[in-house]
Amino acid sequence: MASKGAARVRKKEIVKVVHGALLRTNIKAQMASAAPPLGPQLGQRGLNVANFCKEFNKETGHFKQGVPLPTRITVKPDRTYDLEICTPTTTWLLKQAAGIGRGKASKDEIVGKLTVKHLYEIAKIKSRDKALQHVPLEQICRMLIKTCRTLGIDVQYHDLDPVELKEFLVARKEKVDAQLKDLADKKAAKMLRTT
Structure with a gap:
């Protein structure tokens, strides 16, 4: 009988989860808050969420509000932390430069156009990141071209x-509006089926 009781006790043991010291996340500039997902992530590591949010919002004051910033938070054993804020995400920079809100929906769709000059300027911004400091600008530009292909942005080598460009953007806006209308119709049809 004692062995059954011991088995029950062993089943009820709770294993404590040890979180890593490094937390990588994207936080919007000047918009850090204790709400999920950031608050619970920091709370699990024993950090004061309110102080972190206040410090992050203060340090990102020079960025436009809402810009997604890759952030690395290194948590120390005494519950202090080192905060490393990188430059805005590559996809966000490319979308802003191309003037688009979202990437391609189908395989061969072109959603925007950029020149190599645009990519060079974005590469100069991205070269400030700690991970890309020793990478030549040419290689960063090649990475940006690959990301452009993924997003559906056409890279042109001339001005x-x-x-x-205006004709392209007008045609693109009409196409996006049609796609959004189709999505709304599908969503409405799905809602009718479930009710």
Whole structure:
């Protein structure tokens, strides 16, 4: 009988989860708050969430509000931390430069156009990141071109014609509006089926 009781006790043992010292997350500039997902992540590591949010919002004051910033938080055993804020995410920078809100929806869709000059400027911004400090600008530009392909942004090696670009953006806006209307119709049809 004693062995059954001991087995029950062993089943009820709780294993404490030990979180790593490094936390990588994207936080929007000037918008850190104790709400999920950031608050619980910091709380699990024993950090004072309110102080962290206050410090983060103060340090990101020079960024436009809402810009996604990759952040690395190194938690020390005495519950202090080192905060490393990187430059905005590559996809966000490319979307802003191309003037688009979202990437491609189908395989061969072109959602925006950029020149190599745009990519060079973005590469100069990204070269400030600790991870890319010793990477040549040419290689960073190649990485950006690959990301552009993934997003559906066409990279051109000559200057963009303003008239051609305006026509492209007007046609693109019409296409996006049609896609959003189709999505809304599908969502409405799905809601009708479930009710």
